[in-house]
Amino acid sequence: MFINRIVSVYLRFFFFGFAIWMVAFYFLFSTPITAVTPQDLPPLKAYPLPETLAQWQDPRNSGDYFDEIEVQDVGYLIWSHFPIKVYVESSDNDESRSRQWVKTVVDAIWEWNIYLPLQVVDNPEVADIKIFKKRPPLTPGKLRARSAETRYQLDRDENGILSHNFVIWLSPMQVGKYLPAAARHEFGHALGIWGHSPEKTDVMYYSQVAEPPPISSRDVNTLKKIYLQTTRIGSKFPFSSDN
Numbered sequence: 001m002f003i004n005r006i007v008s009v010y011l012r013f014f015f016f017g018f019a020i021w022m023v024a025f026y027f028l029f030s031t032p033i034t035a036v037t038p039q040d041l042p043p044l045k046a047y048p049l050p051e052t053l054a055q056w057q058d059p060r061n062s063g064d065y066f067d068e069i070e071v072q073d074v075g076y077l078i079w080s081h082f083p084i085k086v087y088v089e090s091s092d093n094d095e096s097r098s099r100q101w102v103k104t105v106v107d108a109i110w111e112w113n114i115y116l117p118l119q120v121v122d123n124p125e126v127a128d129i130k131i132f133k134k135r136p137p138l139t140p141g142k143l144r145a146r147s148a149e150t151r152y153q154l155d156r157d158e159n160g161i162l163s164h165n166f167v168i169w170l171s172p173m174q175v176g177k178y179l180p181a182a183a184r185h186e187f188g189h190a191l192g193i194w195g196h197s198p199e200k201t202d203v204m205y206y207s208q209v210a211e212p213p214p215i216s217s218r219d220v221n222t223l224k225k226i227y228l229q230t231t232r233i234g235s236k237f238p239f240s241s242d243n
């Protein structure tokens with residue numbers, strides 16, 4: 001009897017302790033919940049289509065993959081100031097190899113310039129999108145870094161306006177035709193295509209393919225549809241003081 005009681009008390013404490021550990025573990029490793037709620041954010045707003053996209057026509061009606069695009073709390077990840085400023089950096093010691101890498105990447109992303117105006121800048125501090133020759137950072141819970149990755153960050157600028165900027169990491173392991181393919185694809189994310197196409201013939205197909213395609217009509221149709229949506233980015237926070 002006495003032993004049974006000790007065992008039962010022990011088990012009770014054991015499970016209690018275990019539960020506390022589980023809760024602690026959950027809070028330690030779950031994604032932090034941001035304090036910003038949609039009510040605190042600027043209102044949703046639609047911008048007129050940039051002229052370059054307004055001019056785009058697809059007589060063959062190739063369709064789009066707009067349904068695959070994720071909407072964020074801030075709405076669609078739309079740019080409203082053009083040209084979009086891009087900074088490209090290679091940390092290579094060999095200067096000519098470094099220059100070649102930057103050229104390959106700039107040439108690849110420049111294919112988007114027909115649809116949204118871009119400008120390459122020398123100063124990373126003024127850039128909207130920064131591209132680095134670097135292995136993407138490890139994500140908690142994932143054992144292997146990806147070969148290319150794009151992340152965005154939200155900011156409140158000095159005028160109390162919600163702004164966003166992107167960082168793209170392209171692994172030094174990406175060579176040959178895969179480097180421009182990865183640059184073209186990741187840059188599509190940074191222009192606001194925050195999702196993937198289910199079709200191999202689109203730049204935004206979710207996986208790397210043996211013969212990387214150029215920007216397709218479906219890619220541009222999707223981009224155009226995204227730029228017809230609303231966003232909180234580019235607008236002023238409510239009750240914001242300008243100090």
Ligand SMILES: [Zn+2]
Nearest residue numbers: 185189196206
């Ligand atoms: Zn992707």
